[in-house]
Amino acid sequence: NKKEFTRFKSGLFTNGALKVSSIDPLEFNLQKSVMRVLSAVSDLEGCMDAINTWDNSFMSIGCFQWTLGTTDEDGELGDLLLSLKKSNPTFFEEKLMKFGFDVDENGECYIRGESLTLANKALIREPEWAFRFWEACQHQEMQIKMVDFCNMRLRKVMDIEIPSAGMKVQDLFK
Secondary structure: OOOOOEEEOOEEEEOOOOOHHHOOOOOOOOOHHHHHHHHHHHHHHOOOOOEEOOOOOOOEEOOOOEEOOOOOOOOHHHHHHHHHHHHOHHHHHHHOHHHOEEEOOOOOEEEOOEEOOOOOHHHHHOHHHHHHHHHHHOOHHHHHHHHHHHHHHHHHHHOOEEOOOOEEHHHHHO
Protein backbone atom coordinates (compact mmCIF):
# COMPACT_ATOMS: atom_id res chain seq x y z
CA ASN A 1 0.00 0.00 0.00
CA LYS A 2 0.96 3.61 -0.54
CA LYS A 3 -0.45 6.66 1.18
CA GLU A 4 0.34 10.36 1.00
CA PHE A 5 -0.11 12.33 4.20
CA THR A 6 -0.25 16.08 4.71
CA ARG A 7 2.55 17.49 6.84
CA PHE A 8 1.32 19.89 9.51
CA LYS A 9 3.21 21.35 12.48
CA SER A 10 5.26 18.54 14.04
CA GLY A 11 3.49 15.64 12.36
CA LEU A 12 1.25 14.29 9.63
CA PHE A 13 -2.45 13.80 9.03
CA THR A 14 -5.03 12.41 6.68
CA ASN A 15 -8.80 12.75 7.00
CA GLY A 16 -9.01 9.30 5.43
CA ALA A 17 -11.36 7.98 2.79
CA LEU A 18 -13.30 5.15 4.48
CA LYS A 19 -16.56 6.80 5.50
CA VAL A 20 -18.58 5.26 8.31
CA SER A 21 -21.69 5.74 6.17
CA SER A 22 -20.27 3.25 3.65
CA ILE A 23 -20.26 0.31 6.07
CA ASP A 24 -23.18 -2.09 6.28
CA PRO A 25 -24.86 -1.67 9.70
CA LEU A 26 -26.12 -5.26 9.58
CA GLU A 27 -22.58 -6.56 9.12
CA PHE A 28 -21.58 -4.71 12.31
CA ASN A 29 -24.84 -5.53 14.15
CA LEU A 30 -25.69 -1.83 14.61
CA GLN A 31 -29.04 -0.17 15.06
CA LYS A 32 -29.88 2.52 12.50
CA SER A 33 -29.85 5.23 15.18
CA VAL A 34 -26.34 4.22 16.29
CA MET A 35 -25.22 4.23 12.67
CA ARG A 36 -26.56 7.77 12.19
CA VAL A 37 -24.66 9.01 15.26
CA LEU A 38 -21.44 7.28 14.16
CA SER A 39 -21.77 8.83 10.71
CA ALA A 40 -22.36 12.30 12.14
CA VAL A 41 -19.34 12.08 14.47
CA SER A 42 -17.23 10.72 11.63
CA ASP A 43 -18.20 13.68 9.45
CA LEU A 44 -16.68 15.95 12.12
CA GLU A 45 -13.69 13.86 13.26
CA GLY A 46 -12.61 12.01 10.12
CA CYS A 47 -13.11 8.73 8.39
CA MET A 48 -12.38 5.23 9.67
CA ASP A 49 -8.81 5.61 8.40
CA ALA A 50 -8.17 9.16 9.66
CA ILE A 51 -4.71 9.61 11.21
CA ASN A 52 -3.26 12.60 13.07
CA THR A 53 0.26 12.79 14.52
CA TRP A 54 0.62 16.57 14.81
CA ASP A 55 -1.42 17.65 17.83
CA ASN A 56 -0.72 17.36 21.56
CA SER A 57 -2.19 13.82 21.65
CA PHE A 58 0.72 12.55 19.49
CA MET A 59 -1.34 9.93 17.63
CA SER A 60 -5.06 9.94 16.93
CA ILE A 61 -6.79 7.39 14.72
CA GLY A 62 -10.19 6.63 13.31
CA CYS A 63 -13.65 8.12 13.23
CA PHE A 64 -13.64 8.99 16.96
CA GLN A 65 -9.96 10.00 16.99
CA TRP A 66 -8.77 7.63 19.70
CA THR A 67 -5.60 9.19 21.09
CA LEU A 68 -2.35 8.18 22.70
CA GLY A 69 -2.99 10.84 25.35
CA THR A 70 -1.53 14.22 26.21
CA THR A 71 0.25 13.30 29.46
CA ASP A 72 2.07 10.30 30.92
CA GLU A 73 -1.38 8.76 31.26
CA ASP A 74 -2.50 6.62 28.35
CA GLY A 75 -5.28 7.79 26.09
CA GLU A 76 -8.04 5.50 24.89
CA LEU A 77 -6.00 4.34 21.87
CA GLY A 78 -4.17 1.85 24.10
CA ASP A 79 -7.47 0.31 25.22
CA LEU A 80 -8.70 0.07 21.64
CA LEU A 81 -5.47 -1.63 20.56
CA LEU A 82 -5.44 -3.96 23.57
CA SER A 83 -8.94 -5.08 22.68
CA LEU A 84 -7.81 -5.65 19.08
CA LYS A 85 -4.76 -7.60 20.28
CA LYS A 86 -6.94 -9.84 22.47
CA SER A 87 -9.65 -10.44 19.88
CA ASN A 88 -7.36 -10.85 16.88
CA PRO A 89 -3.74 -11.45 17.95
CA THR A 90 -2.66 -12.59 14.49
CA PHE A 91 -3.86 -9.35 12.88
CA PHE A 92 -2.27 -7.25 15.65
CA GLU A 93 1.03 -9.10 15.22
CA GLU A 94 0.99 -8.70 11.43
CA LYS A 95 0.03 -5.01 11.31
CA LEU A 96 1.76 -3.52 14.38
CA MET A 97 3.72 -5.85 16.62
CA LYS A 98 6.13 -7.16 14.00
CA PHE A 99 7.18 -3.54 13.38
CA GLY A 100 7.90 -2.91 17.06
CA PHE A 101 4.58 -1.60 18.41
CA ASP A 102 2.95 -3.34 21.36
CA VAL A 103 0.41 -2.71 24.11
CA ASP A 104 0.34 -4.36 27.54
CA GLU A 105 -2.57 -5.62 29.65
CA ASN A 106 -3.08 -2.11 31.11
CA GLY A 107 -3.38 -0.43 27.71
CA GLU A 108 0.12 1.05 27.94
CA CYS A 109 1.75 1.39 24.52
CA TYR A 110 5.35 0.56 23.61
CA ILE A 111 7.60 1.12 20.62
CA ARG A 112 10.49 -1.33 20.35
CA GLY A 113 10.13 -2.17 24.03
CA GLU A 114 10.15 1.44 25.20
CA SER A 115 7.07 2.62 27.11
CA LEU A 116 5.44 5.67 25.52
CA THR A 117 5.46 8.29 28.26
CA LEU A 118 5.15 12.03 27.76
CA ALA A 119 8.95 12.25 27.50
CA ASN A 120 9.08 10.02 24.42
CA LYS A 121 5.59 9.89 22.89
CA ALA A 122 7.02 11.90 20.00
CA LEU A 123 8.46 8.58 18.76
CA ILE A 124 4.98 7.80 17.42
CA ARG A 125 5.07 10.92 15.21
CA GLU A 126 7.50 9.18 12.84
CA PRO A 127 5.96 8.78 9.35
CA GLU A 128 6.34 5.00 9.66
CA TRP A 129 3.74 4.90 12.44
CA ALA A 130 1.26 7.15 10.64
CA PHE A 131 1.46 4.71 7.73
CA ARG A 132 1.29 1.57 9.91
CA PHE A 133 -1.84 2.76 11.70
CA TRP A 134 -3.45 4.01 8.47
CA GLU A 135 -2.71 0.67 6.83
CA ALA A 136 -4.24 -1.25 9.76
CA CYS A 137 -7.38 0.90 9.46
CA GLN A 138 -7.85 -0.33 5.88
CA HIS A 139 -8.81 -3.76 7.20
CA GLN A 140 -12.15 -4.93 8.50
CA GLU A 141 -10.58 -6.34 11.68
CA MET A 142 -9.61 -2.83 12.81
CA GLN A 143 -12.84 -1.29 11.54
CA ILE A 144 -14.92 -3.79 13.52
CA LYS A 145 -12.99 -2.95 16.69
CA MET A 146 -13.46 0.80 16.12
CA VAL A 147 -17.20 0.37 15.56
CA ASP A 148 -17.43 -1.79 18.71
CA PHE A 149 -15.73 0.96 20.71
CA CYS A 150 -17.94 3.65 19.18
CA ASN A 151 -21.00 1.63 20.07
CA MET A 152 -19.79 1.12 23.68
CA ARG A 153 -19.08 4.84 24.06
CA LEU A 154 -22.51 5.79 22.73
CA ARG A 155 -24.24 3.36 25.08
CA LYS A 156 -22.43 4.95 28.05
CA VAL A 157 -23.46 8.43 26.92
CA MET A 158 -27.07 7.37 26.41
CA ASP A 159 -27.27 6.23 30.06
CA ILE A 160 -26.15 9.60 31.45
CA GLU A 161 -28.81 11.21 33.67
CA ILE A 162 -29.84 14.81 32.99
CA PRO A 163 -30.98 15.86 36.48
CA SER A 164 -32.56 19.15 35.40
CA ALA A 165 -34.72 17.33 32.85
CA GLY A 166 -35.43 14.25 34.98
CA MET A 167 -34.42 11.91 32.18
CA LYS A 168 -31.50 10.15 30.53
CA VAL A 169 -29.84 11.26 27.31
CA GLN A 170 -31.43 8.27 25.53
CA ASP A 171 -34.89 9.65 26.34
CA LEU A 172 -34.16 12.65 24.11
CA PHE A 173 -33.79 10.39 21.08
CA LYS A 174 -37.16 8.64 21.15
